[in-house]
Amino acid sequence: MRIRLRRTAAAATVLVSCLLLGSVPAAGAGTDAETDAGSAAAGRYGELDAYVRERMEATGVPGLGYAVVGPDGPLHRRTWGTDGRGDPVDGRTPFLWGSVAKPVAATAVMVLVQEGRLGLDDRVADHLPAFRFGGPGHASRVTVRHLLNQTAGIPASAVGAVDCTDPDCPPPAGRLGALDGVRPLGPPGTAYAYSSANYLVLAAVVEAVTGRTYAEHVREAVFDPAGMDGAIAGRDEAAERGLAPGHLPLWGVPAPVADGVDDGGAAYGYTGGGLDDLAAFAAFQLREGRTADGEEVLTPESVRLMREEGRLSPDGEGTGYGLGWRVGGLDAPLDGAVWHTGAAPGYSGMLFLMPDGERALVVEQNMHGLLQDEAVMQVGFGAARILAGGEAPEEAGAALHHSVVWGTTALAVLMIAAAVRSAVLVVRPPGVRARRRAGAAVLWGVAGALPGLGLAALVGVMGARLPMTWVPDAWAALVTAASAGALVVVLRCVLLFRPSGAGPTASPGRRTPPG
Incomplete structure (x- = not known):
């Protein structure tokens, strides 16, 4: 009841502000992509707006954008606040999406699989002779599928060995040696562990197979077909698009101090773009891998495989992860959702393909704190629950x-x-x-x-x-x-x-x- 009252009060505040001022310059102007939705839809979106603003204010996030997306694009879109340079956030303001990069990377890999240039059961060492994770015996059994579904045995902590935001960082293949001394969690395919290092290795595989940088391949295979015109996958693109520093909470005060981009880390966490670009990727996925003109980029089989929960054995426990997607794992009414969240230093992103298969929810924020992850990310989980007809969760504290x-x-x-x-x-x-x-x-x-x-x-x-x-x-x-x-x-x-x-x-x- 307390949450419902707060949400109602927040909705009234937003409505009065909009009637009196037309926009809220201090928090950025809201933008709406809908034209003439029915009163029921308008009421639902108003409830979403109020909840998102409430969470934004509760966590002190400086800039945020979210959209409800259909197969043809945004149904409802809002942006508020400012970027790390103090400029108002709009649909094209670039953010980093963190691990939402993983379903993007998995899509890029599946395009190579469909073209016959790569196999899901290819041994990684056949494409990358320098891959020696766990010793020759272990490395020789790791496949592309193991990397995609996070069952290669690479522990979560291994990301610390491969993440690099310095200007002179080596490309993905040049970082494989950092995994040589990492102890595997078990034989390939027997243990699930979410680790961004899996996707760093995948980027190296993509570059070995294509002879191009991962950024070049993902633009041709995913960005362009999906209509993600402003998406970024590297330091140069980030500079061209004017990516502002993200915010980290310093003693509770958001500070625009996070301005590093891992030039070789786009596959696991440093892909980004504006809200319009994230919405375009969501719409592309709702169309099951087809362009806006109906051209097939992903086959139905590829889409099915990507959204199918992995298992450690044919009849064993599910991992909650597909090929680049989190599958299930949420309470009703989101128990059938396919989703991913992510964070890069100073930024966070969220994408939910709703259980009805007809809508998606995307959220991007220009603040993230590792110790405030639950509080910062709750805005997406709560908004998705409201969109699905449920109640927002209890407020997460810090x-x-x-x-x-x-x-x-x-x-x-x-x-x-x-x-x-x-x-x-x-x-x-x-x-x-x-x-x-x-x-x-x-x-x-x-x-x-x-x-x-x-x-x-x-x-x-x-x-x-x-x-x-x-x-x-x-x-x-x-x-x-x-x-x-x-x-x-x-x-x-x-x-x-x-x-x-x-x-x-x-x-x-x-x-x-x-x-």
Whole structure:
């Protein structure tokens, strides 16, 4: 009831604003692609608008666009807010879509399969001799199908070894060596693990088969047939289209600081474009792989295979993943949906092919925080449920983000204070007994070492790039805490090993507290 009341109030607010102002410049102008929908459709879209705006305001997302899409294109479209340069967001404003790139990449691969240039059961090593993941025995059994349905045995954490946004990053094939030392989860086809590294390898396969860059192939095979005229799949295209920095929450405040594009990562997370481009891809999928003129790009068999849930054995447990698509896994009324979500640093995207097969919902936002993923992504899941005739879920909070970010920040402040106090004691050591001084030095030395040990453990598990890129505020706080803690250890060691008689002593009749 509380959510329903909030949604009603938000709808009233939006309606009054539109009547009085015509648009909302501070939040960007809303755009609507529908012409004369019935009152029922208008009411449903009004409810969607109100819910999306409510979630946008709750999470502080600076810019957002969403559309309800039919086979012929958008039925309803709205954009609000500004991009990372402060310009109003519209249907052509480029965003990154994160892992929504995967169904795009899978479509590009299936085009090669249909042309007979690639087989789903081809061994990856036959196309990429440098692919040695898991050793020769394991690598020789990994097929293209295993990569597409995420059953090659590559763990999720492996993306940290292949993701690269520096200008001089190697192409996909040049990163295969980073997987050599990664331990497989099991023989190919026996374990499902969602890992973007699978699609990095697929990009290398595409380039080996076509002799062109992945970006060139995906434009010819998918972008152009689907009418995605403004889509981007690389750093140069991003620059040409004017991709603005995405936003990362820094201590709860969205900051336009995410401006890296992985030039070789378009297949797994760095494809993007405007809302119109994402809607065009959704309409292409609703037409089951046909162009707007009816030309067949994907065969019915390809479409079926892509949207069929994979299984670890003929009668085994389903994986919830097809060939580039998430299949099912959502509560009714979305239990029959085919969908994908994704995030790139500073951006997020969502695409739902609704269970009725006649509509899709697409959402793109120019903010994402790894620790706020549930709260930021809820806008798409909730809107899809409303579109399907259900109720939006309970509001997702940001408790994890607050506890981690503010916890590490408090730790950093404590270690800085401890370092300052230790420095004062080194300059003016208190006149206390050596045993008491030694006990304090040991305790503070252990406390100062703990942030550094935590940082080392985090880097050992995830590497430095992922937390630095995805949670920069918590990362900066933890690095600060570790650095200040290390200084505390050094200063306390100086105090511990300094002769007890060194330095000035306390005045008679006064007791100086231990440090």
